[in-house]
Amino acid sequence: LSAIVMTSQAEEEFEWDSTEKVEWSDSFRIVDIPSSKDSTIQPAYFRETTSDEPQPLIVSLHTWSGGYSQKDPVTADIEARDWNYIHPHFRGFNNRPEAMVSDLVLADIGDAIDYAIAHGNVDPDQIHIVGVSGGGLATLAAYMELDRPIKSFNAWVPISDLNAWYWESRGRRFNYADHIMAAIGSDGRIDENEARRRSPLYKTFPAEVRKGAELRIYAGIHDGHIGCVPISHSVNFYNRIAGELKYGIADLSEIYRRAKTDPDLVSKDLLLSLLEKRINPDYLAHGEKLLGRDIHLPRRYGPVSLTIFEGEHEQIPGAISLIAD
Numbered sequence: 311l312s313a314i315v316m317t318s319q320a321e322e323e324f325e326w327d328s329t330e331k332v333e334w335s336d337s338f339r340i341v342d343i344p345s346s347k348d349s350t351i352q353p354a355y356f357r358e359t360t361s362d363e364p365q366p367l368i369v370s371l372h373t374w375s376g377g378y379s380q381k382d383p384v385t386a387d388i389e390a391r392d393w394n395y396i397h398p399h400f401r402g403f404n405n406r407p408e409a410m411v412s413d414l415v416l417a418d419i420g421d422a423i424d425y426a427i428a429h430g431n432v433d434p435d436q437i438h439i440v441g442v443s444g445g446g447l448a449t450l451a452a453y454m455e456l457d458r459p460i461k462s463f464n465a466w467v468p469i470s471d472l473n474a475w476y477w478e479s480r481g482r483r484f485n486y487a488d489h490i491m492a493a494i495g496s497d498g499r500i501d502e503n504e505a506r507r508r509s510p511l512y513k514t515f516p517a518e519v520r521k522g523a524e525l526r527i528y529a530g531i532h533d534g535h536i537g538c539v540p541i542s543h544s545v546n547f548y549n550r551i552a553g554e555l556k557y558g559i560a561d562l563s564e565i566y567r568r569a570k571t572d573p574d575l576v577s578k579d580l581l582l583s584l585l586e587k588r589i590n591p592d593y594l595a596h597g598e599k600l601l602g603r604d605i606h607l608p609r610r611y612g613p614v615s616l617t618i619f620e621g622e623h624e625q626i627p628g629a630i631s632l633i634a635d
Contacts, residue, residue, distance in 0.1 A: 387628070
């Protein structure tokens with residue numbers, strides 16, 4: 311495996327994993343946050359509201375190859391709404407053992423939230439986590455592990471299973487497979503047990519901690535074809551949580567067995583159809599939209615929702631309005 315040479319798409323940088331650094335508005339400043347786990351200093355971009363009234367806090371998580379200084383398209387909406395905001399580093403690029411949703415990463419995200427609460431005028435009932443791609447992975451991991459009173463978790467085109475994504479990236483000749491190998495591999499093989507331990511799909515669901523919290527998952531129907539994360543990652547995670555909430559079971563194969571006749575879930579036949587067709591013929595007539603995009607598949611069970619929209623590997627502009635609503 312170590313002899314495999316990635317070519318063609320391997321060196322491409324997807325728009326939503328761009329490591330481009332930009333000039334940040336003066337209302338955002340760099341802060342240093344000591345890690346509660348190993349005492350290292352973790353930087354972040356932070357903005358505090360100018361309002362006298364407590365305002366929401368947006369915790370925006372960078373993508374797979376990025377870091378705290380990475381361009382973040384939601385910042386203009388944050389300024390327009392005059393909300394609190396933090397964009398933590400949480401160990402940066404996911405090509406090292408200490409990164410890629412490690413225990414250090416989860417601690418860093420919690421530390422960033424604590425910092426923002428201590429230094430901003432934050433409404434504690436309006437804390438929202440949002441992430442795209444690798445940031446979506448971190449959002450799902452935070453949903454499963456972070457012991458904080460979070461109002462909503464908003465994951466766009468997320469990765470949920472690192473073992474699956476390693477092989478999907480290998481097959482598509484994306485260099486993300488090399489990154490996973492660098493973080494949790496040796497002698498040309500990834501540590502599948504460690505990949506599973508870090509994957510949100512297989513973590514224990516903290517039902518009591520998440521009471522009252524919304525989980526919103528968004529995936530572009532063409533992702534995995536034009537993009538790097540197949541929609542199966544979003545569908546599997548939605549089914550896992552909705553299935554556990556409804557039936558009290560965590561085994562995904564049993565959840566899929568029930569999904570055959572349960573319209574609150576997504577059946578394997580429907581998932582396969584979406585992957586093959588990249589359109590949902592049964593939903594064409596509904597005309598429902600997500601920020602101007604056609605919706606191919608909506609699902610909701612209680613506080614957990616899945617929206618497969620007409621799009622690729624992306625977060626739709628105006629995503630913060632979905633949180634505000």
